[in-house]
Amino acid sequence: MELFYYAVFGGLAAVVAALELSKTNKDRINTSTAFNSFKNNYLLVYSLMMAGDWLQGPYVYYLYTTYGFGKGEIGQLFIAGFGSSMLFGTIVGSLADKQGRKRACVTYCITYILSCITKHSPQYKVLMLGRILGGIATSLLFSAFESWLVAEHFKRGFDQQWLSLTFSKAIFLGNGLIAIISGLFGNLLVDTFSLGPVSPFDAAACFLAIGMAIILSSWSENYGDASENKDLLTQFKGAAVTIASDEKIALLGAIQSLFEGSMYTFVFLWTPALSPNDEDIPHGFIFATFMLASMLGSSIASRLLSRNSPKVESYMQIVFIISSASLLLPILTSFLVAPSKVKGGGISFSGCLQLLGFSTFEACVGIFWPSIMKMRSQYVPEEARSTIMNFFRIPLNMFVCIVLYNVDAFPITVMFGMCSIFLFVASILQRRLSAIADKPKTEDWAMMKDKDAEGEPLNVT
Numbered sequence: 001m002e003l004f005y006y007a008v009f010g011g012l013a014a015v016v017a018a019l020e021l022s023k024t025n026k027d028r029i030n031t032s033t034a035f036n037s038f039k040n041n042y043l044l045v046y047s048l049m050m051a052g053d054w055l056q057g058p059y060v061y062y063l064y065t066t067y068g069f070g071k072g073e074i075g076q077l078f079i080a081g082f083g084s085s086m087l088f089g090t091i092v093g094s095l096a097d098k099q100g101r102k103r104a105c106v107t108y109c110i111t112y113i114l115s116c117i118t119k120h121s122p123q124y125k126v127l128m129l130g131r132i133l134g135g136i137a138t139s140l141l142f143s144a145f146e147s148w149l150v151a152e153h154f155k156r157g158f159d160q161q162w163l164s165l166t167f168s169k170a171i172f173l174g175n176g177l178i179a180i181i182s183g184l185f186g187n188l189l190v191d192t193f194s195l196g197p198v199s200p201f202d203a204a205a206c207f208l209a210i211g212m213a214i215i216l217s218s219w220s221e222n223y224g225d226a227s228e229n230k231d232l233l234t235q236f237k238g239a240a241v242t243i244a245s246d247e248k249i250a251l252l253g254a255i256q257s258l259f260e261g262s263m264y265t266f267v268f269l270w271t272p273a274l275s276p277n278d279e280d281i282p283h284g285f286i287f288a289t290f291m292l293a294s295m296l297g298s299s300i301a302s303r304l305l306s307r308n309s310p311k312v313e314s315y316m317q318i319v320f321i322i323s324s325a326s327l328l329l330p331i332l333t334s335f336l337v338a339p340s341k342v343k344g345g346g347i348s349f350s351g352c353l354q355l356l357g358f359s360t361f362e363a364c365v366g367i368f369w370p371s372i373m374k375m376r377s378q379y380v381p382e383e384a385r386s387t388i389m390n391f392f393r394i395p396l397n398m399f400v401c402i403v404l405y406n407v408d409a410f411p412i413t414v415m416f417g418m419c420s421i422f423l424f425v426a427s428i429l430q431r432r433l434s435a436i437a438d439k440p441k442t443e444d445w446a447m448m449k450d451k452d453a454e455g456e457p458l459n460v461t
Contacts, residue, residue: 089139297366
């Protein structure tokens with residue numbers, strides 16, 4: 001079965017290489033030297049930030065077990081992280097609009113470095129503090145950096161279409177290549193050099209410190225609503241009113257929560273799904289395969305976003321349907337393939353089928369990230385961008401906390417079925433968003449025809 005892992009990884013690598021090497025002028029966006037310099041600076045910082053995040057992920061659970069904590073206590077620590085992101089992270093992230101996005105990005109670095117330092121202590125309370133700090137940092141990572149980028153992009157007068165290029169490259173590097181390299185580097189530190197499970201956290205802190213130095217030396221500050229008269233509660237109310245009064249923003253928030261909630265649930269479920277009888281599976285290699293699939297998705301997204309057709313609102317409907325179908329595989333295989341009752345051994349035939357489906361889902365994840373960033377840049381107002389983006393994460397974090405708390409209460413097939421339903425609902429909401437996104441143009445054309453019928457001159461540009 002080892003040949004199967006290499007075949008999947010090699011096949012994905014070949015497709016990614018072919019896509020990148022076969023790009024034509026239609027797949028590329030002509031930009032300026034000033035923009036390329038700006039883009040490369042952001043990509044360097046974003047890659048360092050993601051390296052700081054990816055280095056920690058594979059070793060958090062393992063580190064807690066080496067300190068002697070059981071599954072229940074570790075579950076509480078994870079819930080604290082997502083709960084912190086939902087409560088404190090929303091407040092801190094929202095301050096970015098008023099206090100400055102650059103400051104928020106620096107705060108992310110400091111907060112996450114402090115979280116890494118707490119991993120040196122085996123004390124439960126110290127580790128809990130680290131999870132709370134990590135939750136705050138996560139909210140800033142997924143709101144402040146994007147908010148700074150969008151505001152700075154338009155402040156410098158760059159073309160809106162060029163933003164798609166930065167988004168797709170950021171996901172290709174940060175959520176693909178950097179994730180793979182971080183996994184291999186962490187494995188090198190822990191297993192090859194025998195530096196212990198805390199060493200990846202120390203390395204993460206170093207990368208975050210380097211990124212912070214670049215931010216402080218090369219980034220300018222930008223704001224959303226910097227009004228002195230608006231307190232935090234007023235900001236929250238304003239963001240809530242904006243979401244409630246604009247159906248496009250509300251739909252976008254619901255779509256994001258449904259997809260990311262399913263994605264984070266998948267992170268917890270793929271290991272028991274592929275090894276239900278304690279089969280010996282190469283977790284690190286499978287993780288690298290998933291990240292390679294995500295790179296494939298971001299490469300596809302870069303081609304789609306560089307063209308005017310199909311529109312992002314249209315093709316994302318198909319992406320959500322494919323992702324929904326891919327997470328149905330654990331349910332289908334449980335009915336169609338006789339389950340193995342042999343403990344241990346290599347991955348089963350059912351596991352091989354599921355691995356292909358999960359890789360397909362990860363490719364959809366790779367398409368999702370730059371595409372949702374593109375839609376947020378179009379629909380979310382600049383003055384409250386960070387606040388609204390953190391509002392979107394409230395139902396997501398609430399959902400993940402509930403799943404974590406009840407992870408042993410339901411069969412794994414039920415959990416995957418729930419995720420599949422959520423993704424299908426996301427496709428329906430995306431269809432609605434696509435329909436109303438074209439409404440203003442239709443209404444404007446109808447008004448023009450009415451003026452023409454009344455004998456008024458038409459102003460067509």
